Amino acid sequence: MDKRKISISFSKEYEDLYEHIKYMNNRSNFICQAIKEKLYKDTSNNDLQELIETALIKVLSTSPNINIDSNISKRNIISEQDKELINNIF
Numbered sequence: 001m002d003k004r005k006i007s008i009s010f011s012k013e014y015e016d017l018y019e020h021i022k023y024m025n026n027r028s029n030f031i032c033q034a035i036k037e038k039l040y041k042d043t044s045n046n047d048l049q050e051l052i053e054t055a056l057i058k059v060l061s062t063s064p065n066i067n068i069d070s071n072i073s074k075r076n077i078i079s080e081q082d083k084e085l086i087n088n089i090f
Helices: 012-022 029-064 080-089
Strands: none
Touching: 012 029
């Protein structure tokens, strides 16, 4: 198997993690699996967000008292002005 190597440094903040993995037999495999799980978790969060947005649009569009502008892009529902206002509040 062709191996690729990198070096990892642990700051004092992560000393407990360093102490945990330094005695493991297969540190490389453990780190690769942890990274892979993190990447898949981030991807599933994006999928979940899209699912929620679609469900909300569906529910809101079937509500008789709410009008949805069908020209609004799902990704740009919040205007830049609204984003700025939200950022200033928090």
